[in-house]
Amino acid sequence: MVEANIELMEDEPSFKEFAIEEFLVRSEPYYRAVGDELELFEAAYEQHIPVLLKGPTGCGKTRFVEYMAWKLGRPITTVRNQASQEMREGEVRVPLVTIACHEDLTASDLVGRYLLDANGTRWIDGPMTRAVKAGAILYLDEVVEARKDTTVLIHPLTDHRRILPVEKTGNIIEADDRFLLCISYNPHYQSALKDLKHSTRQRFISIEFDYPPVDVEAEIVAKESGCSDEDAHALSRLGEKIRNLREHGLAEGASTRLLIYAGRLMRQGIPARRACQVAIVWTLTDEQELQRSIEEVVYSIFE
Amino acid sequence: MTNTATGELLAELSKLPPAVTEAYEAVAEAMGDSFSDEELALWAREGVAIGTQTVRSWESAVEYYRVSPEVARSLAFASFMQWARCGTYLSQDSPTLAVAFFKASPTIVTNLRPQYIPRWAGLGRSLYKGTWKSSTLAARFFEVSPDLVRNLPFWDVEVFASLIEALSYKSYDVAAECLVLGRDVLPGMGREREAFLSMSRALTDTSWREVKACLEMAPRALQHVEEGQTGRFLRLGERLAKMGLRDTSRFLYDGAQALSHVSAGSQGHILDLCEGLLATTPDAVPPFLKSLDPVLNRITLPQLDQWYQQGVELLNENPESGIAFFKIESNTSEAMLETLSSSLDLERVKGIMRLYTRALSGANIEVMSTEELVRRQIGWVDQDTASTDGTKVYLPPMIDNYNDKSQNFAWFKVVATHQVSHLEFGSFEFEFDRPANVFDDRRIAMEESIQARMEAIRTAAVENLLVQDMNVSVGPEMGEGPGGTMRVYTDIGRFLALFEDRRMAFDLFSVLEDCRLDYRIKTDYPGIRRPALDVQGDALAQRPRVEELPLQEALIELLVHMSLDRFEGLLVPQEYREEAYMLARIMHRLRTIRASIEDTAEASLRAYEIISRLQNQQQPEDEYQPEDLDDPGEFSEEEYEALLDKLQAQMDEQQGEQGEGDPYESPEPVEYRGDFKPEMVQLLTKLQMDQSQMGDAEPMTQEELEQLLQDSAELELDAQEGDVDQSMAMFAQNIMKEAGVPPPSNDPGRGYGPILHDDDAGGELEALEPKTYVYDEWDFRANDYKPRWCIVKEKILDEGDVNFYNDSLRNYSSLLAHIKRQFELIMPETWRKTYRLIDGEDIDLNSALEAWADLRMNVPPDEKIYWRRNRVERDVAVVFLLDMSASTAEAIDEGRHSVDDRDAPDDPVEYMVWLRRRREGLVRRHYKRIIDLERESCALLINALESIGDTYGIYGFSGYGRENVEFYVIKDIEEQFNDKIKRRIDKVTPLHATRMGSAIRHAITKLENQDAATKIMFLISDGRPQDRGYSREGVEKEYAVHDTHQALVEAKRKEITPFCLTVDKAGHDYLKTMCGDLNYEVLDDIWALPERLPMLYRSLTMVR
Structure with a gap:
């Protein structure tokens, strides 16, 4: 484990650095279950079934995976600012490796590559290899964005074989028992061209996420942003109204994350209307008329 | 010429200064080529005649001989002599004049029909009044003549000359200046020249000094005025001038300025208003035009009408105060502007309101004007009251309750919110049997108690009936339907x-x-x-x-x-x-x-x-x-x-x-x-529902509906007494139409609602012939598609001459090379490996070796040792849609080249042939039409596209009526490029109307079958979509524009990127609606089309 030597001194920048496969979710992340997703994920994990998370942006997919990593790992004690992550007795480690996929992400980015160093070339495991070896939950965010050749890797990992062929070194790695592949996918803004292939899709169970119902969302916003319940409720209603526009010019509705941002700004004393404007309206669209319309909704809900 | 004759001639010439003989001898031989001996003699003699007119006319003779060979090349002998004689007469009056005449002749005779030559000479002569100044002016006229004659039709030259003559009575200097100005300015004026000249003519009588100012002002001022309106504008100026307006140039300038701030389509309307004023108080026109700009900054064009109307009324009462009104120097005017400018039209906030109501309700709500609701005649009658029918929110068309725009907007918003709250909080979802929340249910x-009571009454009544008369009616006031059971x-x-x-x-x-x-x-x-x-x-x-x-x-x-x-x-x-x-x-x-x-x-x-x-x-x-x-x-x-x-x-x-x-x-x-009509809303919804699940329950008949409407408390409220019965049948019918119930067919007595449009008659169409396709059309009023509404007929365009294609490429060869270079640049970008990257697909051996060597040398190596292929492979399919509507036949910038007689042959026989051919339209046009540029661009584009290997199709569209949307294949998307296609381009001609929507839909179908990563549809048009019946209730433009918009949206939904390019300068207003947030471009300079089109295409398909 690589770790920055941190002396908690004042004015000293403080950060923690982990090797990618050693990152454990130590403290319980806040996650408010809406349906039976917790049970489903746990069952899939036990049964080594890969999981596909579907849902619009900012509705809590990543948070969910984080939460599950914590829950499945379940460290015995949780200590804040605990610099070392030593194994405690009876602790199960489920590291979480998250990779945000982008269009230039190639298979070798995931598996690993030869690097040059002072004495010659050296093989470096990519994050996927490390996750497979370490028995982590590997979370590929927005998987359709990645290049097509990544499917070559996903397929053998996701069926009964659970192997990762490393072409360049000529090895095959059998995944650790705790390893699970989890991918996310946002059906809304994917063009047909970038859709997931069925041969890929059908290796996963799919859990659908959507924005939570108003009351639940209000609870989440309140909890996450720390703003008043009343504001949180208004924000979640605003979210609901804006999502009504999804088919009428808005590509995506206001995400729970944005609502939380607005709530946080409000908590810091920014006036509600202004907070919504910068956190929600201007973020969602550049189109004048649409902005104006959403602003009118904001003005109706907030004084 | 015989020797004797030559001898005689030389003898006569010798009486004149030797320069004349020299001039003669210099050209005599050359003249022999053109004329026979006999003719030569006459020619030479005429020179002597010219030279002997006055003391100084030998100078004219010298000039005569000098230009003769050139003139003889263009004129037959008879015309030549006529010309020479004109010179003789001029020489008689003033040798200076004749000299100028002869000097100008060589150029003139090539541009002017021979029969006009004497008239032309006469024009010059008429300027000469025997004074020194006048002779200078006349000579100046001959000097500028070549330019005038080359660029203007001859009759315009005549009018201009008479204008100059009229001016010359006032001042020779001004006349001379105007002459030169006219030469420079008039040719650029195009078809407005006539109007301008006649305005100027009017000015010479009243304020001649203005003519020069107008000439100076005109080119700059008139470019602001819409092409079709310039003539009217100038005639307005003329009439004002005739009525004694002093500073016409000022008017010209102010007016053009004002018009330039009005959107192109509306200039005509402004001129209407001006003409209205002219009829009553001409003095008010200049101030009106002058105020136009500041006024329009504050209010909209429709509001301008109200303001104008008020001004006209004032004028009728008191011209003084009316003029002050138009100068905005009166309180009335200011107050009126204040009110108008703070009022708020629904049109302007409709988009915002629509999205707002949709957001609030979560339903697909349309916002419409209450006028529309009343027009539908389904029971709402109040024009000014907001309402909702469950799917649409109706708001008043205009609000001027407050003197402040934002307050008026707030009012709109409160009203809209209230209407939407009916939907959001379930006003229309009343269910009789659902328990209430805060009250006990009674x-x-x-x-039950009422029914029991009624039962009792009925039993009593039946008993009564048995005992008494049969004619007693049974309590209809209880809302009882026929048969004794309440049908609710x-x-x-x-x-x-x-x-x-x-x-x-x-x-x-x-x-x-x-x-x-x-x-x-x-x-x-x-x-x-x-x-x-x-x-x-x-x-x-x-x-x-x-x-x-x-x-x-x-x-x-x-x-x-x-x-x-x-x-x-x-x-x-x-x-x-x-x-x-x-x-x-x-x-x-x-x-x-x-x-x-x-x-x-x-x-x-x-x-x-x-x-x-x-x-x-x-x-x-x-x-x-x-x-x-x-x-x-x-x-x-x-x-x-x-x-x-x-x-x-x-x-x-x-x-x-x-x-x-x-x-x-x-x-x-x-x-x-507003108007709250829950019963009507429930009724409409229910009717619609019944309609959609046909056969389930017996649908309501019109009689039942009428009965029901009569019982409704809501209608009672609005309809006036006596009106109810008459309108009830109509209401019922309209409501059934609204709900989609077909009206009863055998009911001629009642009369239907107003027939909307003849094209609405008939219904769905069917494609029977091969290569015909049926498409839906979007009706924005109904907010729904009209099913199977248009037939698209696909035809392969005839083949013409291959030369057009080749000529186009030749004419634009330099541009072509440029375009090709640009296009070729796209290709390597997609395939080339990029080297020396920090990260990439694999290690680049060369760089790696270098790095390795560096390492050995203990030098920090360059870490950029990877290569990568470019990320997107080019995979583009594109369809080009060319507008082949009749309007593309319009000539571009006609004024630039005059098309009249300039290439008419001089020989009468040839001339007749030329004329006949011209009538038959066979003569090659010297001006270009919009479609010609479209075709040329097309040729250039094909050439470029072939070089990069994109899949493409080129189609033209036109048609008349919904059953005849013509879709011409120039190059089908699957077709390989060949000579046939080159020939088809030649046959692209202006045809009929433009029903864009269906053409776009057909193009979508074409593209849909293509398996390409990027699909593009490129629409090139010259104006609004329009067609017979592509309209409804006189809102032709709106309907067509909305349908086109919908078709474009459909394309977008199918992963096709639409792009509209129009050469209509007025395009911005409707393109905004038509394209929404989709891409479009208005080409200001149509001449740029061949250049712009390939470039646009290139940037559109560049790696995203």
């Missing part, structure tokens, strides 16, 4: 049927429901609280005084007041204090978020029971005392029942004692709450 018991279609209708006075019940229901909604709005939308309070405050100020109303109405008015959030200091009749408090309690109970529409029903039931038991009599004013009803206590069912019993007892007591009191009248409507 409806059902009440219905809607839940609201069923509820209202419980009451004897349905109107009062419905009034109570409306007031209480509005109260519930306003309360909900205030709790759910705190942000709107303040504007809502303002609006409520204004509404309160307009309420009638409670104490002046009879008792029942007073109590209802009290409820209205409370529903408007006014609880303090209400005037309550002391004798009925208990009742008022009970009503207040009922109302307060509704003010909770738990209350539902069923609670409103229960509340109105209770309120009705109380109020209907009172007599509608005026109470003495001193009876009324102010009370605060903000906390009247909790409502309790027991107290309510006790009160009811008491009232019932009183009523029984009073029976027969007194008169009935005043007839009940509904309260004044609260403006911002």
